[in-house]
Amino acid sequence: MPLVTDRKRFALDLTPLRTSRDFRFVFTAGVVTSFGSFISYVTIPYQVAKLTDDPLMVGLIGVCELAPILIMAFVGGALADYIDRRLLVRGAEVALAAICGILLINSLSDEPHLWLLYVAAFLTAAVAGLQRPALEAMVPRLVKPEQLPATMSLQSLGAQFAQLFGMPLAGILLANFDLAWVYAFDLLTFAVSLTCLTLVKAVPPPPAADRPSLSSVVTGLRYAKSRPELLGTYLVDINAMFFGMPSALYPFLANKLGGPSVLGLLYAAPAVGSLIATLGSGWTGRVHRHGLMVLIAAGFWGVGIVGVGLSTSLWLTLFCLAFAGAADMISGIFRMIIWNQTIPDHLRGRLAGIEMLSYTTGPLAGQLRSGLMARTSLGVPGAIWVGGVLCVAGTVALAAALPKLVRYDGKNGMALKKAADDEWAAAAAARS
Template sequence: MIPEEDDSLTPRPPRRWWHLAAVDVTPLRRHRDFRLLFVSRFVSFFGSMITTVAFPYQVYQLTHSVLLVGALGVLEFGAILAFAFLGGALADARDRRSMVLLSEAALMGCSLLLAGNAALAQPQVWLLFIVATAWGLFDALQRPSLDAMLPRLVDTDELAAAAALGSIRSTLGQILGPALGGVLIAAFGLSVTYLVDVGTFLVGLASLGMMRAVPPPVDAERPSFRRVIEGLRYARSRQELIGTYVVDMVAMFFGMPLALFPAIAQNLGGARVLGLLYAAPAVGSFLFSATSGWTNRVHRHGLGVIVAATIWGVAIIGFGLSPVLWAALFFLGLAGAADMMSGVFRSVIWNQTIPDSLRGRLAAIEMLSYTSGPALGNFEAGVVASIFSVRVSVVSGGVLCVIACVLCAAALPLFRAYDARLYHLAPDPRPDSVKRENQ
């Protein structure tokens, strides 16, 4: 038998810088269900981003209150807070694909309700707040199953690439959705805009329906309060997880200006400018994601999250001080790139440190962390703007974001020092009897 040649001794040509930076599409090429999920989330999220522009715009047009626009986020977060742990427990005990499907259908119903309300001669403001609450409820039931599915669809060494692809998917939606949303509102009105979202939900549901089932672990127990506490204890025992939650929450709480966009756009050109403001962070996110190949060679993910959150705060300060539209869009783009950098590194930490038996419940905690900051931050921004001014609200929020990131870096040394090369999965928190049955 002829021995195989040792490739390790064969010199290889150096890789070009653009090869090192280019996004890794291996998960899309290798895994059918990941492709279907990618298509479903891209189309559905694209439509949701259209509604994300239309929804606060409609509230502001009906009430002329930035405080009430911010209250939308508080109601949505309140529902997420109430149902997130139920969604996490169900994700660890039920078929995850089915949970995503059912929640997606319910969210489509919310958009149908918005379209019907917008078609009325006098749209009802109270109904908008009910829909915001329902939106949070169904999102809380869907997101843990959605997040917990990913490690079951790709290989472990493809997690960073899958996270980057998910970032590209979401940022494309954030770019195209708000931009189209502003055009649709100006050209056809709010009811048609919401109906476009309904159409994207139908495409997303069809793609999800073609996926194979993603059943829970074989030793899954029924959802219970004890199971929720088990997940909370595990999260508390891992400072690297606590760091991902806290840093993102404080950055978004102090530096989230989205609730102020309708008021800012009112002075800059109306609905079309509003779409640009919403799309600008997504452009930055997309540019980062499209050149994210280098993230596979980063191992200090905790430090990366802290640096990214600090850059976000600096960019928000620049946005608040911008005298012209192009400068404001530039700093929003920089903020979006920093947010995506943080998201990629946080996703890798989560998927490296959480056992499959706990992924649903820990995904619920993750969801609370990355939704609570923006939801409460939008309300905080509205309160400060109503007391002082829009500019004071944006700039002061960015300054407090930077200060909070520095304090987090000092208070969380294990998170700051996290190195994926030295990581070892923590002991499985399940009882020994359960683990023996699964062997």
């Protein structure tokens, strides 16, 4: 009996999938579309590397994605607090399918255009900036508040499943088929995701929602500034991803470890670790020192990346990537719990836009960082392990600079959110 109890204590909680019809549709849509998108995520850098044989040119993809996100995340966040979040998510999904179609057409050309790959990366990031805040603000409305930790774990599980199977499949497809077939597969997945999103019921904005404007964006920024634990989660993740995200170097690392056939394994290995961490994430619902766990996990991410840079063996490299992925998932779960259990609903979209900046700018800028360092005497391995060391050092420095994040206790998080929501509802009723 104690053994059974211990297993239940650590087992993944599936309650949100059982009790919420709309969350099931959103979950399914996310898994399917992510599965196809991760294939293109591998394919675009591979195609750029094949056309240029230059790690910096691959790293520039991150620059193309970073620029629109810096703007569109704020726009998407403001819109998510004003219009039906489901419609915004679905409209963006249609736009992403169209961009995938452009990549397919370009791949059929005898001489594919390099510039078009960068344009597609730019547009994809812009549309994602519109979609992601609405999606993240919509999900807490589909489940009960006490189910949020389990919901965050399930969403992470879906992304991990897509990454774990999508990226290795990309490597297999790239090794055996033309690029057009790879992009065509991604395009087909949008048919499933759009069907699921169409079946989700409307998710209207909160009462007396703020009209999208520069003022409404500033309101979200001021709220984030007033919450040191929120700022801390953003800074810790930016630091970890900027110094410890070497994905732009995977095509070149794969050449040293076995060729294109292992490229998908490098991309998928972090998802293996993330999957293991998620399947055993039942314990996270009983931990209240969320901020401390974010810091510890971010430090272990850096340790794993150091191992990747120092390794000369494929299997050791994959193990280190999986270890790093597990640490990143633990950090991500606690960051999402802090966000979704404490941020008032009428600000959720705008804060989701800020969150998107935190978890996208770091990796995208990190691609450029790793590409530039790889062109120096450090080479590809040195650019990776030095980045991991800087990640650990930066995490320690942030822990010293952010004592409120270290001491943050989530026991009262949901109560504070409810109080803020009630205050907003009362003020809205008074204005009407």
